[in-house]
Amino acid sequence: MTVLLTDDASDGVRTLTLNRPDRRNALDAELWEALAAALRAAGADRSVRALVLTGAGGAFCSGADISRPVTDRHPLHRMRTLTEVTLLLHELPFPTIAKVTGVAVGAGWNLALGCDLVVATPEARFSQIFARRGLSLDCGGSWLLPRLVGLQQAKRLALLAETIDAEQARALNLVTWVVAADEVDAFVDGLTARLASGAPVALAQTKALLDEGADRTLRDALANEARAQAVNFATADVWEAYAAFAGGREPLFTGRWVVPRRTENDT
Numbered sequence: 001m002t003v004l005l006t007d008d009a010s011d012g013v014r015t016l017t018l019n020r021p022d023r024r025n026a027l028d029a030e031l032w033e034a035l036a037a038a039l040r041a042a043g044a045d046r047s048v049r050a051l052v053l054t055g056a057g058g059a060f061c062s063g064a065d066i067s068r069p070v071t072d073r074h075p076l077h078r079m080r081t082l083t084e085v086t087l088l089l090h091e092l093p094f095p096t097i098a099k100v101t102g103v104a105v106g107a108g109w110n111l112a113l114g115c116d117l118v119v120a121t122p123e124a125r126f127s128q129i130f131a132r133r134g135l136s137l138d139c140g141g142s143w144l145l146p147r148l149v150g151l152q153q154a155k156r157l158a159l160l161a162e163t164i165d166a167e168q169a170r171a172l173n174l175v176t177w178v179v180a181a182d183e184v185d186a187f188v189d190g191l192t193a194r195l196a197s198g199a200p201v202a203l204a205q206t207k208a209l210l211d212e213g214a215d216r217t218l219r220d221a222l223a224n225e226a227r228a229q230a231v232n233f234a235t236a237d238v239w240e241a242y243a244a245f246a247g248g249r250e251p252l253f254t255g256r257w258v259v260p261r262r263t264e265n266d267t
Contacts, residue, residue, distance in 0.1 A: 003019055004018075004019055004031045004034050007038050007041075012196040013192040014045070015051070015052040016035070016038050016042070016053050017054050017055065017056050018035075018060070018061055019056045021057025021059065022057075024059040024062035025055040025057070025059050025060065025061045026062045026065035026067070032082065032085060033081060039092065043092050049095075049195065050095050050096070050192045051097070052098075052099055053096065053099070053115055054098070055100075055108075059103050060101060061105070061108025061112075062106075062108055063105040063106030063107045063129060066133065086110075086139050089115070090140070093208075094204060095195045095207065096114075097117045097118070097192065099184060100120040100121070100124045100166075101120075101121045101123065101181065101184065103124070104124060105125075105126070106128065106133070110141040111139060113148065113174065114144065117176045119177045119178075120170075120175045121178070122165070123181060124166040124178075125166075126165075126166075126169050127164070128145070128161055129161050131161040147214060148172075148174055166178045199238075199251075201232060201235045236256040237255060237256075240252060241253075
């Protein structure tokens with residue numbers, strides 16, 4: 001039986017690889033379910049510090065698999081799994097990276113955009129292909145695109161369903177880095193190593209603050225920042241950072257919760 005999704009973990013980094021290369025990793029019902037289960041497991045695993053989402057066989061994901069007949073399930077029921085996957089990916093409490101080689105189309109592209117950072121090879125191609133399929137955006141595209149590129153460019157991409165290359169995507173702030181195909185694995189490994197060595201609680205707080213900040217007033221954002229810092233100061237990582245700075249060494253972050261002992265001078 002073909003494994004539709006491979007799940008590898010090493011040194012705090014989880015790598016999920018869509019594995020239907022014969023269909024350019026198109027998402028069928030079984031792959032959607034496997035991805036949902038893998039994301040739930042990753043989110044519940046306290047050892048995970050970063051996650052990479054990628055595809056096998058020189059493609060990222062060609063979107064939903066339309067080669068199979070539509071089932072008699074109501075579309076709203078089918079969309080529940082897509083919605084669940086999108087939310088699970090967005091709400092992971094650690095940094096996520098999309099490693100994009102080849103095509104990232106439709107729902108596949110929106111899954112990549114749902115990651116915190118996107119690394120693409122020059123050969124990568126992107127399209128919000130929905131309009132060519134008689135469909136509208138899904139997997140968070142209607143929320144992501146205007147935030148990333150502005151309303152007018154979002155409408156261009158969605159209404160015309162154009163295919164753009166990696167450099168065009170980077171110019172629109174839809175790709176973080178473009179890296180040569182023979183260097184991309186090493187680049188992503190180095191990036192995830194840096195993220196995995198960071199303070200996990202602080203990175204989780206920062207990610208949430210940034211994701212929520214665009215929809216908040218300044219007063220709301222400041223209140224959220226204050227609450228987040230209170231959480232950070234209750235971890236060993238803050239004190240470890242101070243000690244490492246004083247000792248001229250790199251900090252070793254654990255995310256461990258600590259509560260400072262009261263002294264006689266405390267009131």
